[in-house]
Amino acid sequence: MRLRPLLRSALSRLSCFLAAFTALHAAAPTDRPIIPLWPNGAPGSEARRTEPEKIVGANVSNIHHPTLTVYLPAPAVATGTAIIVVPGGGHSKLVMEHEGYNVGSWLAERGIAAFVLKHRLAKDDATPAGTPQPYTIDRDAVADGQRALRLVRRRAAEWSLNPAAVGMVGFSAGGEVVAFTAMRAAPGNASAADPIDRESARPDFQALIYPGKSSQIIPEKGAPPVFLAAGFGDRTDISEGLAEVYLRFKRAGVPAELHIYAGAGHGFGLRAANKSPAGAWPDRLREWLVDRKFIPAK
Numbered sequence: 291m292r293l294r295p296l297l298r299s300a301l302s303r304l305s306c307f308l309a310a311f312t313a314l315h316a317a318a319p320t321d322r323p324i325i326p327l328w329p330n331g332a333p334g335s336e337a338r339r340t341e342p343e344k345i346v347g348a349n350v351s352n353i354h355h356p357t358l359t360v361y362l363p364a365p366a367v368a369t370g371t372a373i374i375v376v377p378g379g380g381h382s383k384l385v386m387e388h389e390g391y392n393v394g395s396w397l398a399e400r401g402i403a404a405f406v407l408k409h410r411l412a413k414d415d416a417t418p419a420g421t422p423q424p425y426t427i428d429r430d431a432v433a434d435g436q437r438a439l440r441l442v443r444r445r446a447a448e449w450s451l452n453p454a455a456v457g458m459v460g461f462s463a464g465g466e467v468v469a470f471t472a473m474r475a476a477p478g479n480a481s482a483a484d485p486i487d488r489e490s491a492r493p494d495f496q497a498l499i500y501p502g503k504s505s506q507i508i509p510e511k512g513a514p515p516v517f518l519a520a521g522f523g524d525r526t527d528i529s530e531g532l533a534e535v536y537l538r539f540k541r542a543g544v545p546a547e548l549h550i551y552a553g554a555g556h557g558f559g560l561r562a563a564n565k566s567p568a569g570a571w572p573d574r575l576r577e578w579l580v581d582r583k584f585i586p587a588k
Contacts, residue, residue: 319391323360327437332356334430335410343408344416348387349379350408352416356434358441359406361394362449367401369585370452374438374493375406378462378502378557381427382415384408388559389461389499396560396572402585403451405442409434409467427466435471436491440478443489455584457495457514459575461559465501472496472514473507495584497575500524500556504531509538515545517578519571521554528556547578 331339338354358374377389384390386406394404410430417423425431439456446453460468475492482488497517501507504527516539520532529550539546554568561569579585
């Protein structure tokens with residue numbers, strides 16, 4: 291007779307697990323356009339572009355066919371400004387929910403077109419141990435960031451966007467990708483066979499949210515203006531390093547705004563349940579975009 295309570299308990303635990311599993315997977319949008327950066331495959335990745343991605347909860351890896359998930363605002367509220375959203379994940383995976391899809395939805399609801407980037411990973415956790423990683427940050431992740439900027443600008447008229455108001459926001463490792471893309475800003479090639487490559491790969495503004503490798507973020511005069519945010523409780527190279535990054539932007543004469551949240555650590559991203567000041571960082575970003583004249587105050 292004792293088997294019945296045990297069975298009920300096991301079924302209850304299984305039900306809770308399945309509910310949690312379903313909830314995590316429900317974070318991935320099913321009603322949003324997904325656009326490949328290179329329809330025939332990214333340079334150097336063509337042979338692997340049909341491999342399935344590895345999906346664990348809301349995390350994605352084994353990315354060989356980089357894409358943009360599109361969040362367009364309703365025409366009545368559209369500002370014409372666009373932001374490419376780059377999730378973090380230590381370059382081993384992409385944390386797609388609270389550093390990607392949630393951000394895309396929030397921006398679109400407020401009139402800002404958002405494009406959530408899946409880029410190739412330099413430490414992809416789907417690569418078998420002992421096997422060399424096929425990608426690097428500088429060569430591949432940054433190339434994906436540059437291509438995303440060019441693609442959005444090329445289709446700006448189609449999406450009713452201002453091609454001079456296309457920025458990027460990145461989280462943790464994604465913040466590195468954004469920072470390095472801005473530092474390696476490339477003009478368009480007017481004679482390129484691919485029309486997308488004729489567009490500029492310089493972001494008009496950048497937002498770095500608890501970015502890694504702060505010691506390597508070294509802006510030059512004329513760099514895109516920057517919004518910076520992190521938590522006081524983050525590791526030292528980020529919580530203190532971001533203050534140094536702010537000073538480098540200031541010394542270079544680049545407009546910068548810095549927020550360090552006393553009650554936050556790493557990875558706060560954007561979650562509806564986070565009612566702390568750190569959870570309101572998107573509102574501060576929006577205010578900054580108004581101040582920088584990228585979106586109207588209304």
